[in-house]
Each structure stands twice: as C-alpha cells, then as structure tokens.
Amino acid sequence: MPETAAIEVQGLGKRYQRPRPLRELLRGAPVPAPVQALQDISLRVGQGEVLGLLGANGAGKTTLINILCTLLAPSEGSARIGGHDVQQAPQQARAQVGLVTSNERSFYWRLSGRQNLRFFAELYRVPPREIEPRIDEFVQALGLAEFADRRFDGYSTGIRQRFAFARALLHHPRILFMDEPTKGLDPNASAQLLAVIRERIVAVWRPTIVLTSHNLSEIERLCERVAIVDHGRLLRIGTIGELARSIRSHQAYLLRLARVDAALLAWLRSWLGTERVRPLPPDDEQPGQALELGLAQGGPTLTELLSALIHRGQQILRCEPVDVSLEEVFRQTVREAAPPLPTDAARLKVAA
Incomplete structure (x- = not known):
C-alpha cells in the first residue's frame, strides 16, 4: 500500500469577513464582500519532506499553516495531517504537529528556559518519566545548556528562537511548521539557527517540515520542493530545477x-x-x-x-x-499570474 502522506490538502479555501467600524453598523451600511484568503489549494507533502512556502506578505502562507495546525477552520475543502482530518479529528491532527513562529510571545519571561520547557511538556502530556530526558536531549542538541537555567527575559532573540524549537519538538511531532523562524534575527544568529535546523532537526530527527521565509537563500538551502503562493492561490509547486524549467525552455x-x-x-x-x-x-x-x-x-x-x-x-x-535563480522563478511566476492592467478605455469607463 502507498505510504500515507504527511500532509494532504484538497480544494482548501478560507474566507473571512472584514471587521466593520461601529459607525458603519449603526448607519446600516451594506456588508462588504468577504476576503478570500485561500482558494482551491491542493498539495501533498511526503513523510520526511522539507517543503518551502514562498509568497509575498498577505499571500496566504500563514493562513494555510494555521489551518493545518488546527488554529483556523477552512471555509471549504479538506486537509489531513498524518492521515487525520483537521476538522473531523482535530486533536489527533494537532498531536502530529509542532509550530515555530517569528513572533513568539507565549513563554513565561520570569521563568528559566528549562522551567518553561517543563511547563509546556506537561501541557503537551509528555509522560512524566520522559519530561526531563527530553528536555536534556533538546537543550544539549540545540546548544542551550549554558542558558537553560537563566531567566527567559535575559535571552537574546536568537536563543529565544532556539527554545521555541525545543518546545515545538518536546512531544516528538512528525510534522514541524516553521513560519519565518529567522525573522528579526541578525545575520550571525540567523546563520547559527539555520545550521541547527539543517544539521540537527533535518539530519537527525527527520520530521516533515513546512517552512515559510522571505529569505530565498534559506529556502534554497533547506527545502527539497517549493510551493509558490500568491493572493491565496497555489501557482506552482516542484523542485527548484522543475520550477526553473517551467519558466525557461x-x-x-x-x-x-x-x-x-x-x-x-x-x-x-x-x-x-x-x-x-x-x-x-x-x-x-x-x-x-x-x-x-x-x-x-x-x-x-x-x-x-x-x-x-x-x-x-x-x-x-x-x-x-x-x-535560473529562485528569485527569477518567483518573480516570473507571480508576474504571469497577475491579472492584466486595465486598458485606457477601461480606466475611463470606471472613472465615469
């Protein structure tokens, strides 16, 4: 039998209503059309694969990750994580995933890094006898031993991000989502974190990884395939070589x-x-x-x-x-998918 995909998405869409100011509600203004954040997204990610999600701000990358992490409900379509439907079996799907974001604010700053990890391990229902061994494993592997017993508010941004990775891995997830994990880091901290991701997380633990980043070199260094998303649509997906051949004959x-x-x-x-x-x-x-x-x-x-x-x-x-550079692939893919600019006649009609 074929191996179950780590992630299966079919016809996924997400709409949401724009928030309306109170004055519009009071005067009974017409309800604006909903925003289509995602439309008809379909993709499959294999076990142990590293997939890069590439798109401009507002393209829908974070919305897609939030749906796959069961933080948002889709408006249409389906998504399965490790064979579990995110809507019909959200707890089972959630147990499969770990999430690392760039705006991490959920750690307790008066506690040490180790105390934070202990707290989250209990939330994740890690068996009590395994909590300390797992904390020690990730503290050592991610180069956090000298920081583990200091207060969290004294850490640099780079060290905080490493603790975010340790926390995301505590329950041994099969799938790891990384939403711009190096955003806000200086070049040295970014390079160190990328080395940890490549040499430890990818090479040793081999989870399925979905990574979003605006840094194209990160995508090129870490990802086996790349999915290009724009205005909520999946435009292309494939290896960098396949994408290059698709735009240049x-x-x-x-x-x-x-x-x-x-x-x-x-x-x-x-x-x-x-x-x-x-x-x-x-x-x-x-x-x-x-x-x-x-x-x-x-x-x-x-x-x-x-x-x-x-x-x-x-x-x-x-x-x-x-x-062909990944930047060239991205720019041409988005340019080809963009709607044509209105003609002068159309502009005059709209203005009239």
Missing part, C-alpha cells in the same frame, strides 16, 4: 569572448534567435566581452556553438551555465 550560458563586433552579434542572432543573445555590460576586472546565450532544445548544442565560434577565429575566454 532553454539552457543559458555565460560566454566571454576576446572580442565581439556587430557582425558576430548578427550571426549569433540569426542562428540562435534575437531574444537568446544578450550582450552583458563590460566588466573592468574581466578581459573581453561577455554574452548570455540561450540554447533551445532541438537547436544548436553547446559543442556545435563553441566549434563554430572557434572556426570563425574567436578566442573563448570563459564558458559556464547560467542557472
């Missing part, structure tokens, strides 16, 4: 030649296509002239191109592939 190469003239550019454009030959700005620290060339499937191969250039007397100084 050709392989690009950076080619640096000793000299480039108008005749060579015309020849290249006639052979490869005008849009696939792009001269790059000069670089005072590099000799020659750089070009970005796109080779489409079924067209000339790189070997054929280089041979033709050498045959024309060109000196090739450098040649390397140009990969």
Whole structure:
C-alpha cells in the first residue's frame, strides 16, 4: 500500500469577513464582500519532506499553516495531517504537529528556559518519566545548556528562537511548521539557527517540515520542493530545477569572448534567435566581452556553438551555465499570474 502522506490538502479555501467600524453598523451600511484568503489549494507533502512556502506578505502562507495546525477552520475543502482530518479529528491532527513562529510571545519571561520547557511538556502530556530526558536531549542538541537555567527575559532573540524549537519538538511531532523562524534575527544568529535546523532537526530527527521565509537563500538551502503562493492561490509547486524549467525552455550560458563586433552579434542572432543573445555590460576586472546565450532544445548544442565560434577565429575566454535563480522563478511566476492592467478605455469607463 502507498505510504500515507504527511500532509494532504484538497480544494482548501478560507474566507473571512472584514471587521466593520461601529459607525458603519449603526448607519446600516451594506456588508462588504468577504476576503478570500485561500482558494482551491491542493498539495501533498511526503513523510520526511522539507517543503518551502514562498509568497509575498498577505499571500496566504500563514493562513494555510494555521489551518493545518488546527488554529483556523477552512471555509471549504479538506486537509489531513498524518492521515487525520483537521476538522473531523482535530486533536489527533494537532498531536502530529509542532509550530515555530517569528513572533513568539507565549513563554513565561520570569521563568528559566528549562522551567518553561517543563511547563509546556506537561501541557503537551509528555509522560512524566520522559519530561526531563527530553528536555536534556533538546537543550544539549540545540546548544542551550549554558542558558537553560537563566531567566527567559535575559535571552537574546536568537536563543529565544532556539527554545521555541525545543518546545515545538518536546512531544516528538512528525510534522514541524516553521513560519519565518529567522525573522528579526541578525545575520550571525540567523546563520547559527539555520545550521541547527539543517544539521540537527533535518539530519537527525527527520520530521516533515513546512517552512515559510522571505529569505530565498534559506529556502534554497533547506527545502527539497517549493510551493509558490500568491493572493491565496497555489501557482506552482516542484523542485527548484522543475520550477526553473517551467519558466525557461532553454539552457543559458555565460560566454566571454576576446572580442565581439556587430557582425558576430548578427550571426549569433540569426542562428540562435534575437531574444537568446544578450550582450552583458563590460566588466573592468574581466578581459573581453561577455554574452548570455540561450540554447533551445532541438537547436544548436553547446559543442556545435563553441566549434563554430572557434572556426570563425574567436578566442573563448570563459564558458559556464547560467542557472535560473529562485528569485527569477518567483518573480516570473507571480508576474504571469497577475491579472492584466486595465486598458485606457477601461480606466475611463470606471472613472465615469
């Protein structure tokens, strides 16, 4: 039988009503249309997979995580966590998950880190004999031993976030949601926390992870697949390589030649296509002239191109592939999905 997915979402949607000022209620103003925070989201996350959720502020990432953590009820569709429906079996689903957010405020600041973990372990119904061993396990693994018995209000933001991870892992969840866990951290603290996530949480405990972040390098370093969300819709999902191939049908190469003239550019454009030959700005620290060339499937191969250039007397100084960046994938995906801007005629009609 196929393995049960860690997360299964089918046709998920969420609507909510905007709050209305008292003056509007008193004068009987019309009820505004509800906000569609999520619409028709469907995805599947395998056991032990690390999925990145990528989207601008307000795209629906946190709403989706809150539904999967049973903190919000969906308006339509279904979601299953470890095989448990989040609406029909919320307690069983909730027992499967741990949650780490960037605006952590639920720790008790007058208690030590260890006392906080002990308190939350009891809330999570960790068996009494296992509480201290688990606290010791995560305190040691996350590099918190020297801080565990100090008051929480004396911790730096980075240390507080590590304790948030320790708390989220106390009940040994199978699925860990991380909603911008490095937001507000300085570069050193962020790098240290990422190392803990990668070297301890991912490599040792292997939970299924769903991560949201505005830092694309974090997504690239940690995630096996990426889901791009915009205005409550799931636009694309796949590995970074799959997403790159979905927006660019050709392989690009950076080619640096000793000299480039108008005749060579015309020849290249006639052979490869005008849009696939792009001269790059000069670089005072590099000799020659750089070009970005796109080779489409079924067209000339790189070997054929280089041979033709050498045959024309060109000196090739450098040649390397140009990969599509995750930022380029994200920007083009959102741009393609955006509704067209109204024409001048439409604007005049609306204004009238």
